[in-house]
Amino acid sequence: MKRSSDYHSIPDLAQLFSKEQSIGIFEKMCLCRYFELEVANAYEKSLIASPIYLSIGQESISAALSTVISNFTIFAQHRCHSAYLAFGGDQHKIVDELLGRPTGCAFGQGGSPMLQDPDIPMIGHHGLIGENIPLAVGYALGSTQPTLCLFGDAAAEEDYALTAMGFASKHQLPVLFVCEDNDLSILTPTEVRRNWEICDVAQALNMPAVDITDDPWLIAHHAQELIQSLPAFINCRTCRHYWHAGVGIDHEPEWDRLQLVKDQLKTLSINAQDIEEQTKQDIKGLWEKLLPKQLKI
Amino acid sequence: MGKTVAETIKDLTFDHLKNNNGLLLGQAITAVGYVNHTVPKNCPGIIELSMADVAGSGIAVGTALAGRRPILVIRFQDFLILNGSMLINYAAKSKDMFQQPSPIFVRALAIEGHGAGPVHSAKLHNIFMHFPGFRVWAPITPNEYKQTWTDFLEHDDPVISCEHRSSFSSRDEYANEIEPAADITLFGISVGRTNIIKAARTLRAEGITVNLVHIVQLKPLVLQQSWLEALSRSHCGLVVDTGFETCGAGQNIAYELMLKTNKPVQALGLKDVSVGVSGDKENLTPRPEQIVTAVKNRLRNRSGPMRSA
DSSP states (O other): SSSSSTTTOOOOGGSSHHHHHHHHHHHHHHHHHHHHHHHOOOOOOOOTOSSOOOOOOOOHHHHHHHHHSSSSSSEEOOOOOHHHTTTTOHHHHHHHHHHHHSSTTTTTSSSSOOOTTTTTEEEOOOSSSHHHHHHHHHHHHHHOOOOOEEEEGGGSSSSHHHHHHHHHHHTOEEEEEEEEOEEETEEEEEHHHOOSSSHHHHHHHHHOEEEEEEOHHHHHHHHHHTSSSSSSEEEEEEHHHHHHSOOOSSSSOOHHHHHHHHHHHHHHTTHHHHHHHHHHHHHHHHHHHHHHHHGGO | OOHHHHHHHHHHHHHHHHOOOOOOEEEOOOTTHHHHHHOSSSOTTEEEESSSSHHHHHHHHHHTTTTTTOOOEESSSGGHHHHHHHIIIIIIIHHHHHOOOOOOOOEEOOOOOOOOGGGGGOHHHHHHHHHHTTTEEOOOOOHHHHHHHHHHOOSOEEEEEEGGGTTTTTOOOOBOOOOSSEEEEEEEEHHHHHHHHHHHHHHHHHTOEEEEEEEEESSSSSOHHHHHEEEETTTTTEEEEEEEEEOOOHHHHHHHHHHOOOOOEEEEEEEOEEEESSSGGGGOOOHHHHHHHHHHHHTTTTSSSSOOO
C-alpha cells in the first residue's frame, strides 16, 4: 500500500545512522512540531491575522533533508514553516513575520506561506503553488549551485511544474526535487484528481526517483544517494494533520511520524522524552518573549 | 551610417552575454532568422527554452534571482499571456515582498498586419503597466533601445521592452516637435508615433498646427514639463496607442494629461474586437488617415464633448 507508514521502508535503517544524526533529526522534528503548535495556539487566539499553513505531521521531511544536505539553496513550498525551521531559519523573524511585523523575515508582507531567509539560504515563495519549481530550476541554471525544491502533491500537477522538471533533466541541473505528498489538494484526494504518479513522471523525464514513506532515516538515506546524481526526485508519503489553511482537523491522521520516530529512538537507546520536553520549553519561551505583554498566550 | 534597431539589439545582447555574465533565453531563438537578426550567433549564454511558456518564464526569473540579469525573448507578445504569470506573480513582486529583486529584461516583440491575426499581433504593454513592479518601455529607434537597456542595467526591476518588428530595420531617430502655439498636441506610443508623424504632414498641409510628442518610457510615466506646456498651449490633445483602446495605455495617459492641464485629450487605439487575419479585421494601429479624421473632428467640436473618430 503506497500510503502507509512503512512504504518502501528499509529494515533497521536507523541503526546505520550515528546517534548524533538521529538525535539531530528528532530535535528538528520537535522544533517544527512544537513551534507550529504555538502558531496554532496564537492563531486560535486571533494573535495572527493572516492565514496559516501548518506542516504539522510533515516535519520529518525537512528534518531529514537538513541533516544530510548542506549548501543547497532552498525553494520551499507555501507550507514552509518546517523547511524554514529545520534548515536553521531565524526563529525570531518567523514569529515576527507571522505577527505581521516589519521585522519579520519577509518584512511582514508575506506571512505564513512566504518565508525566506537569505542566510540559510531560502528564497521566498510568493504563494502560487508550484511556482517555486521553475524558479528553482532557473536558479540552478543561473548559479550552477545545488538547489532543493520542495512542493506538494497538488503543486506537482501544475503544468509548469512538470515541464520545469523536464528542463532540469534536459540540462542536467543540480536540483533535488522533493514532493511532500500528503495526498490532499485542500481536501481533495489525489485519486480524484489524477491517475498517474509523480514518481513515474520523474522517471519518465529521465531522472532517478524514489517513492517512499516519510521515515526520516529513509528520506536521509535516499537523499544522500540521490544528491550524487542530480537532478533527482523523492516522493515522500506523509500526513498533514491540520486543514490546508488554519487549525481545523477533520480526523486523526493516518499516522503520526513524530510518535513513530520516538518509538524508534527507544530501540536506539536515545532518550527522546528529555529532548522533546526541552524543545517544548524553549519554543514556549521564545513565543512568550516575542509576543506583546498583553497578548501572552 | 548608424546601426539599425536590430543591429543595436544584437550588439547590446552580445556584449551582455560575453562581458556581463548575462543570459538570453527564449523559444526558437536560434532558429531561422535569429529573431529578425537580433540574436547573436555562436555566443555563449543563449538558452533555448522548451515550448512550455509558463515554466520557461519561471526558469528565466529563476536565473534573475541567481543574478544573471537574463534577457527573455517573447517572439510574439500574444505569448505574454502565458509567460506573464511568472513575471507578474513573482518577478514584479519579489523586490517589494522579499527585498530580493528579479531583474529580467523581457523583449516582447509585436507585429501587425501581414495576416498576423489573432495569435501573433498582440500589443500588451497595457497589461504590464497595470501591475506594480515593472518598468515598461516601447523603443523603436536605436538610441531609444540603448536608453531602455541602460535603464535596465541601472535598476533592479523587471523591464518589459515592447518592441515592434517593423522598426527593426530602421536607423531613424525621432524628436518632439513643439510649436509656440498649436491647434493640437499629438502623443504617440511605439509605431503609433510614425503614424502621428505622417498624420501631422497632412494636417499641416491643411493649415492645422500640430505638436508631436514621442512617449518611449511608459512606466514609470514621466509627463515632462515641456509636453504639458505644449498641451496647455494647444486646444486639445490626442494619444495614439498601438494597444486596445478600451482601458488601454492611451486612455490612461490621456487621463493623466487632462488632470495635469485641464485640456481635453482623446485616446485612439485598436478597436474593441478580436484581431483577424485579413482586410479590416486586422485591427491595426490607428492609421494616419484615421488620426487626421480624429483631429479634425476634435477641433471641429473643440468646445463640445470628445467623440471617437
